[in-house]
Amino acid sequence: MIGIYLAMIPEEDDKRKFERIYADYKDMMFKAANVILNDTYLSEDAVQQAFLRIMKQLNCIDKIDSQKTKNFITIVVRNVARTIYTLYKKDFEHWVDDSVLIDLPAEYDLEEDIIAKDDVDFILKVINSFPEVYREVLILKYFHTLKDKEIADVLHISNSTARKRLQRAREMLKERGIDVQ
Amino acid sequence: MRKIKITADEFGKVLSIYNDIFLKTHFQDVPVHHFSDDFNNKMDKMIKPSSSSPRLKKRAVIIFAVAILIISGFSVNIGATREPILDFIVKPHKECSDIIFFEPEGEVEPNRKFRVGYIPDGLVLDRVGDKPSPEEFMSLYYIGENKKWLSVKRFIFKDCNVSIDTEDAECTELRMDNGCGALVVKKNGDVMIVYVKGKYYYDVCGNIGYDEIKKVAESMD
Numbered sequence: 001m002i003g004i005y006l007a008m009i010p011e012e013d014d015k016r017k018f019e020r021i022y023a024d025y026k027d028m029m030f031k032a033a034n035v036i037l038n039d040t041y042l043s044e045d046a047v048q049q050a051f052l053r054i055m056k057q058l059n060c061i062d063k064i065d066s067q068k069t070k071n072f073i074t075i076v077v078r079n080v081a082r083t084i085y086t087l088y089k090k091d092f093e094h095w096v097d098d099s100v101l102i103d104l105p106a107e108y109d110l111e112e113d114i115i116a117k118d119d120v121d122f123i124l125k126v127i128n129s130f131p132e133v134y135r136e137v138l139i140l141k142y143f144h145t146l147k148d149k150e151i152a153d154v155l156h157i158s159n160s161t162a163r164k165r166l167q168r169a170r171e172m173l174k175e176r177g178i179d180v181q
Numbered sequence: 182m183r184k185i186k187i188t189a190d191e192f193g194k195v196l197s198i199y200n201d202i203f204l205k206t207h208f209q210d211v212p213v214h215h216f217s218d219d220f221n222n223k224m225d226k227m228i229k230p231s232s233s234s235p236r237l238k239k240r241a242v243i244i245f246a247v248a249i250l251i252i253s254g255f256s257v258n259i260g261a262t263r264e265p266i267l268d269f270i271v272k273p274h275k276e277c278s279d280i281i282f283f284e285p286e287g288e289v290e291p292n293r294k295f296r297v298g299y300i301p302d303g304l305v306l307d308r309v310g311d312k313p314s315p316e317e318f319m320s321l322y323y324i325g326e327n328k329k330w331l332s333v334k335r336f337i338f339k340d341c342n343v344s345i346d347t348e349d350a351e352c353t354e355l356r357m358d359n360g361c362g363a364l365v366v367k368k369n370g371d372v373m374i375v376y377v378k379g380k381y382y383y384d385v386c387g388n389i390g391y392d393e394i395k396k397v398a399e400s401m402d
Contacts, residue, residue, distance in 0.1 A: 019228060030214040032207070044220040051227060070208070071200040115195075119185050123195045124202075142189055143196040177183045180192045 018055060020064050025073050032074050033081040046084050050077040057154055060146060072144060072154075075136050079155050082132070126176045134169040141166055142180070297321065297333055298400030301393045304331055312336075323387075331387035333397065337380055366391065374398045 026047060033046035053076050054061070061069050127135055140151045152162035173180060187195070216224075303325040310320030323331040355364040355374060362376025362383075372394045373386035378401075385398045 022224065022228065026216070027214050028208050028211045030216070031211050035207070041217075044216060047216075048220060048223055048227075051224065055227070067197075067201055067204060070204055074204070074208070115185070115187060115191055119187075120195055120198065122183060123185065123187070123192075124199050127196070127199055138192075139196050139200065142193040143200060145193065177185060179184070179186045181186060181188055 014058050017058055017061065017064060018051075021054060021061070021069075021073070022051065024064065025070070028070070029073060029077040032077045036078065036081040036085055042084055042088060043081070046077060046081040049084075050080045053080065053154065053156065057150070060144065060150060060154065068144065071139065075139065076154060078132070079136065083156070123178055126173065126178060130169070130172060133165060134172060137162065137165045138169050138173075296402050297397060298402060299396050301325075301331070301389055301397070304329065304389070310334075325389075329387070329389055331389055331394075331397065332385070333401070334384040335381050335401070337382070364391075 029047045029050055030043055033043040033050070034040070037043050037046060050073070054073065057076075060072060063069060127138065130138075136155070137151055140146045140154060141148075146154065148162050148166065149159055151166070152159045155162065157165075170180060300323060304323040305325065306321060307324045308320070308322040310318065310322075312318035318336040319334070321333040323333075325331075349369070350365050350367040352363055352365050355362055355376065362374065365373040365375070365386075367373075369388075370390075371386060371388050372391045373384070374394055375382070375384050376398065377383070383398065383401060385394055385401070387394055387397075
């Protein structure tokens with residue numbers, strides 16, 4: 001019986017975690033999806049599919065109310081939305097998703113002087129110029145420190161595709177003079 | 182071209198900065214969206230099963246435990262029937278056959294008495310041969326009317342190569358419920374069954390016919 005009891009605790013924790021994520025992030029997720037799909041019905045569909053993925057990847061989420069979690073959820077929902085877009089809106093072949101690009105501010109919080117600010121500026125510009133498929137694998141790998149298999153699960157791609165994307169993203173960084181060791 | 186060497190950890194921190202800027206740019210103020218009834222219903226269904234999941238989980242654990250018990254029961258049975266099955270090779274020659282048994286593993290249970298469960302009517306015990314360790318050889322010799330005889334022998338099986346007299350005889354493979362070995366039928370009507378069961382070699386022979394010899398062999402424990 002102890003085994004059963006112990007097995008139930010993480011289940012309850014996961015349930016509470018999932019309910020909180022749903023309550024806190026569903027609106028943000030809708031916005032993230034709608035920026036890409038511009039369609040209420042499809043965006044809601046994307047949010048629902050994203051929740052199904054998140055449900056399976058709850059171990060990747062530590063603190064719910066954090067920028068990291070917010071970023072993780074955004075990556076998932078945008079990834080789902082992009083998949084739906086390619087399925088339903090094939091006519092827009094020349095569509096370029098620049099919705100995610102950001103205007104880099106002159107000032108930002110730099111917790112530690114890890115590297116020179118000039119270098120940070122440069123790296124941010126490079127990352128900002130990357131297609132989202134490569135940017136998201138880099139973020140999942142180096143910011144969320146996920147394993148290749150976990151990245152594949154989050155993005156619903158095969159392990160080999162995840163590895164190839166990562167390899168290509170690293171090559172693109174190197175081509176721009178950034179060597180991640 | 183600019184060259185930057187950066188560790189994975191430092192790169193992660195730069196990505197963290199990128200993430201902060203990204204979220205501030207796009208999700209600083211998120212308007213409340215009124216989701217459709219269809220969406221709410223689907224999400225309710227998604228969340229509700231997890232609220233009843235402890236009960237389902239408990240049921241699943243019980244089912245799993247029962248399944249393990251059943252499988253364990255089958256495993257015991259399989260072990261019991263597998264034990265006496267030993268491979269062997271029969272090499273027929275003109276005068277004799279070499280029966281090659283695979284050598285058994287493990288320790289032999291010392292001084293284990295054996296019991297012959299079935300002796301045909303009319304046969305009486307005439308001689309007993311008993312040689313204790315290391316072979317633990319035991320021999321029972323029965324006689325009856327019309328010069329009927331039956332010999333039952335058992336000893337610890339050590340040599341994996343047993344030679345038996347098969348002159349004027351036919352030697353074939355034999356598998357029984359409690360062991361496997363060879364059947365030797367001589368032209369004069371004598372029948373011999375030799376087989377290995379566990380750590381022991383058994384030898385049953387006589388002139389009482391194949392069916393009776395087989396019954397005796399199968400009754401030995």
